[in-house]
Amino acid sequence: MTDDSGPTASPSCDGEAVLSLRDATLRFGERTLWSHLDLDVRAGEFVAILGANGSGKSSLLKAILGQVALSSGTATFLGRPIARGNRRIGYVPQQKLADEGVPLRAQDLVALGVDGHRFGFPLPNRQRRQAVDALIRQVHAQPYRRRPLSLLSGGEQQRLRVAQALAGEPRLLLCDEPLLSLDLAYQATISELVDTSRRANPLGVLFVTHDINPVLSMVDRVLYLAGGQIRVGTPDEVLRSDVLSELYGSRVDVIRTHGRIVVVGTPDDTHPHAGHDHTATGSPAEQRR
Numbered sequence: 478m479t480d481d482s483g484p485t486a487s488p489s490c491d492g493e494a495v496l497s498l499r500d501a502t503l504r505f506g507e508r509t510l511w512s513h514l515d516l517d518v519r520a521g522e523f524v525a526i527l528g529a530n531g532s533g534k535s536s537l538l539k540a541i542l543g544q545v546a547l548s549s550g551t552a553t554f555l556g557r558p559i560a561r562g563n564r565r566i567g568y569v570p571q572q573k574l575a576d577e578g579v580p581l582r583a584q585d586l587v588a589l590g591v592d593g594h595r596f597g598f599p600l601p602n603r604q605r606r607q608a609v610d611a612l613i614r615q616v617h618a619q620p621y622r623r624r625p626l627s628l629l630s631g632g633e634q635q636r637l638r639v640a641q642a643l644a645g646e647p648r649l650l651l652c653d654e655p656l657l658s659l660d661l662a663y664q665a666t667i668s669e670l671v672d673t674s675r676r677a678n679p680l681g682v683l684f685v686t687h688d689i690n691p692v693l694s695m696v697d698r699v700l701y702l703a704g705g706q707i708r709v710g711t712p713d714e715v716l717r718s719d720v721l722s723e724l725y726g727s728r729v730d731v732i733r734t735h736g737r738i739v740v741v742g743t744p745d746d747t748h749p750h751a752g753h754d755h756t757a758t759g760s761p762a763e764q765r766r
């Protein structure tokens with residue numbers, strides 16, 4: 478492991494830990510995705526999760542949600558062992574477009590987040606309607622709030638899914654590549670919404686991204702996965718040529734230019750659709766659109 482600053486350290490947040498992982502390991506069959514992860518995420522803290530395709534980022538979020546079991550170690554949320562279906566954990570899953578024929582309108586998806594398990598009841602009442610309206614406004618979804626989900630673009634759906642995840646007033650927000658499909662302006666809108674929410678509530682944020690640049694100014698710590706190994710620390714501690722070269726076991730260069738971070742030479746960025754080159758033009762999120 479990993480967390481050079483110790484599992485309890487956090488540079489800008491001294492609130493309680495909402496999430497604690499201790500010596501956590503995840504294996505699928507013979508394959509170890511990552512091991513010996515110690516991590517505390519505090520209320521108000523923004524942690525970016527970086528790493529190549531298949532390094533286990535989504536699986537880490539699913540372990541925190543209780544959807545996959547840790548192979549060893551422990552995970553606690555608000556001091557209790559992780560349980561499936563916790564309403565205080567907001568989740569934006571890795572993008573999956575709504576199936577055609579799903580009879581939901583845009584605003585229904587957000588209302589589901591507010592109502593949660595009450596789906597099917599004749600809601601919303603005035604308070605719930607106000608909560609839904611505020612979230613729809615925050616993601617600029619007013620123009621399409623009554624349209625069927627299946628007719629919305631990928632980016633329009635993505636904005637709603639972030640609104641839905643925030644609707645349950647979570648203490649922890651897990652975002653799996655939430656900027657995918659968004660143009661640069663909406664990348665900023667969504668990043669700022671998450672940033673404002675985590676400070677106001679406050680809530681801990683785990684934010685998986687292939688391009689750290691849109692959120693670089695917000696990130697307190699980075700969790701970097703590569704080849705089964707993990708590094709945790711501030712962006713300055715982790716996004717360094719020596720640290721990433723050691724993590725990958727080969728030469729990797731981290732270049733800072735015009736306030737952006739470019740990672741060059743990771744074994745996985747030889748493939749045009751893989752890797753996590755934090756460049757202005759070449760992020761896999763943009764390539765995969």
Ligand SMILES: Nc1ncnc2c1ncn2[C@@H]1O[C@H](COP(=O)(O)OP(=O)(O)OP(=O)(O)O)[C@@H](O)[C@H]1O
Nearest residue numbers: 505510528529530531532533534535536537545571
């Ligand atoms: N339930 C499962 N059983 C077996 N293998 C799995 C399971 N879930 C995921 N995997 C494998 O674990 C690896 C990590 O998957 P994961 O989705 O966590 O990667 P990721 O880091 O999110 O990648 P990407 O950047 O492509 O989203 C993959 O090789 C995947 O095929």
Ligand SMILES: [Mg+2]
Nearest residue numbers: 534535571653
């Ligand atoms: Mg993933």
